[in-house]
Amino acid sequence: MNPLRCEVLVVGAGPAGGMAAKSCAEKGIDTILIEKKPEIGAPLRCAEGVSKKMFKEIGVEPKPEWIRADMKGAVIRSPDGTSFQLDESKAGAEVGYVLERHLFDKGISKLAAEAGARIYLRTWMTGPIKENGKIVGAHCVSMGEPLDIYCDCIVGADGVESQVGRWCGIDTNLKLGDIEPCIQYRMAGCECSMDFCEFILGRSVAPGGYLWIFPKGDGVANVGIGIGGTFAKDGVRPKQFLDKFIAEDPRFRKAQILEIDAGFDSTCPGLEDGYSTDNVLLVGDSARLIDPLTGGGIGHACVSGMYAGEVLAECKKKGDYSAEALKAYDRKIRDRMEDGLYRDWMAKEKLAELDDETINELVKIMSTADIEHVNVQNLLIAIKDKYPKLVEGFEDLI
Amino acid sequence: MIVNTNKCLHCGGCVGSCPKNAIFLCDTILTFNSDCNRCGRCVRLCPVGALSMEGAQ
Ligand SMILES: Cc1cc2nc3c(=O)[nH]c(=O)nc-3n(C[C@H](O)[C@H](O)[C@H](O)COP(=O)(O)OP(=O)(O)OC[C@H]3O[C@@H](n4cnc5c(N)ncnc54)[C@H](O)[C@@H]3O)c2cc1C
Ligand code: SF4
Numbered sequence: 044m045n046p047l048r049c050e051v052l053v054v055g056a057g058p059a060g061g062m063a064a065k066s067c068a069e070k071g072i073d074t075i076l077i078e079k080k081p082e083i084g085a086p087l088r089c090a091e092g093v094s095k096k097m098f099k100e101i102g103v104e105p106k107p108e109w110i111r112a113d114m115k116g117a118v119i120r121s122p123d124g125t126s127f128q129l130d131e132s133k134a135g136a137e138v139g140y141v142l143e144r145h146l147f148d149k150g151i152s153k154l155a156a157e158a159g160a161r162i163y164l165r166t167w168m169t170g171p172i173k174e175n176g177k178i179v180g181a182h183c184v185s186m187g188e189p190l191d192i193y194c195d196c197i198v199g200a201d202g203v204e205s206q207v208g209r210w211c212g213i214d215t216n217l218k219l220g221d222i223e224p225c226i227q228y229r230m231a232g233c234e235c236s237m238d239f240c241e242f243i244l245g246r247s248v249a250p251g252g253y254l255w256i257f258p259k260g261d262g263v264a265n266v267g268i269g270i271g272g273t274f275a276k277d278g279v280r281p282k283q284f285l286d287k288f289i290a291e292d293p294r295f296r297k298a299q300i301l302e303i304d305a306g307f308d309s310t311c312p313g314l315e316d317g318y319s320t321d322n323v324l325l326v327g328d329s330a331r332l333i334d335p336l337t338g339g340g341i342g343h344a345c346v347s348g349m350y351a352g353e354v355l356a357e358c359k360k361k362g363d364y365s366a367e368a369l370k371a372y373d374r375k376i377r378d379r380m381e382d383g384l385y386r387d388w389m390a391k392e393k394l395a396e397l398d399d400e401t402i403n404e405l406v407k408i409m410s411t412a413d414i415e416h417v418n419v420q421n422l423l424i425a426i427k428d429k430y431p432k433l434v435e436g437f438e439d440l441i
Numbered sequence: 442m443i444v445n446t447n448k449c450l451h452c453g454g455c456v457g458s459c460p461k462n463a464i465f466l467c468d469t470i471l472t473f474n475s476d477c478n479r480c481g482r483c484v485r486l487c488p489v490g491a492l493s494m495e496g497a498q
């Protein structure tokens with residue numbers, strides 16, 4: 044196929060790539076968005092929970108069809124059944140929606156298309172094109188045919204696979220302990236609450252991670268689990284823990300699986316050496332921006348995509364896409380996300396060490412603490428008072 | 442590397458956690474290149490145990 048040319052090439056049409064393409068195209072940048080799958084947003088690799096305030100931050104009005112369920116709150120449960128319920132009145136905008144990801148992802152890419160981005164599906168980037176050591180585009184395979192796309196800057200939005208960055212010299216390799224393999228069932232006939240998201244902690248339930256129940260209404264829920272990479276091995280796989288939980292919890296005695304989804308979360312505190320280099324920057328999961336404690340990545344994916352457009356518009360004006368010019372992007376990410384990522388990474392590391400009894404204690408502490416506005420920060424403050432060991436080493440971030 | 446294609450859910454997780462960036466996923470097909478040093482990380486992490494190594498027990 045004849046080569047294509049654009050100013051910005053976005054690789055991957057998840058929320059991060061869709062937002063990046065939208066944000067670039069809106070600023071008058073000639074943008075191409077490629078996606079290797081034949082359908083944007085499918086198959087699912089996500090529990091679909093997102094905070095309401097994310098939409099405000101990215102300036103996108105959520106469409107009714109993107110939202111499957113509006114949560115009243117969340118429940119945190121420990122292995123002995125102790126639970127702590129946070130209601131909307133206390134959790135405010137931290138509580139969120141359970142999305143219909145395939146419609147949400149397509150909806151964001153639709154906004155990109157409407158802003159003028161060209162979209163190519165079934166187009167797989169297989170490596171960078173280099174001229175005199177400089178990255179000038181991407182080798183792709185489009186509908187089975189080789190295709191070269193030349194551009195001024197590549198935005199890596201290739202999700203957990205995070206190959207674009209590594210091909211282009213950005214180190215996105217993860218430590219074993221910062222990888223969380225997950226599996227999830229979409230189940231029908233669930234007798235759990237349809238108004239509250241539930242998080243179940245404890246080494247016997249989900250070593251190094253947690254188990255979640257995110258309701259989608261009408262007896263349907265995403266029931267899934269992620270476990271810490273250091274715990275995973277043959278005989279200790281997420282599927283076994285999830286199957287055991289479902290078999291033992293009476294709320295799922297009649298439930299049947301409609302869909303099986305797998306996926307990995309990164310649970311690292313961001314990228315040490317930064318998120319960009321000459322002519323390349325990374326957004327979303329490819330930049331390892333998932334919150335290491337909650338596993339939530341949709342919000343950071345969308346926000347980083349938006350930042351990419353803001354910074355690349357400046358680069359276009361100056362005709363400068365060098366690492367130096369793209370540092371403005373790194374600064375935005377660091378200012379907005381890195382303290383939170385680091386705090387939550389420390390909390391994740393500490394939680395992974397605790398046995399079931401201690402987790403039971405912690406959830407008791409939370410349930411009896413008088414917290415005005417519940418969010419991760421305030422929960423950690425409550426724990427800090429009664430169980431200072433958990434926050435040792437990162438007290439200053441709380 | 443041996444992929445049990447009846448188990449693999451094409452989630453791409455092994456691709457992202459391979460320290461040698463030696464795994465490639467397109468649609469439902471996983472391939473491995475010669476950079477693989479048989480560290481075993483992908484085998485250990487796959488959520489459903491779809492991977493194994495030639496010659497390993
Ligand atoms: C089991 C599970 C549950 C989760 N639950 C939640 C949750 O409840 N809430 C939340 O906020 N987050 C959740 N996350 C995280 C969330 O799914 C991600 O953070 C989010 O999808 C990141 O968006 P992204 O655009 O960066 O990547 P993705 O959505 O993964 O999109 C990347 C896209 O790039 C494409 N691609 C990859 N390589 C190439 C290539 N070489 N060429 C072309 N295209 C390519 C892929 O096909 C894919 O479509 C969960 C993750 C998992 C695994
Ligand atoms: S981690 Fe397992 S299920 Fe996922 S793509 Fe790799 S082999 Fe397949």
Ligand code: SF4
Pocket residue numbers: 442458459460461462463464473476477478479480481482483484
């Ligand atoms: S064995 Fe190690 S190097 Fe080889 S593909 Fe698996 S993770 Fe990569």
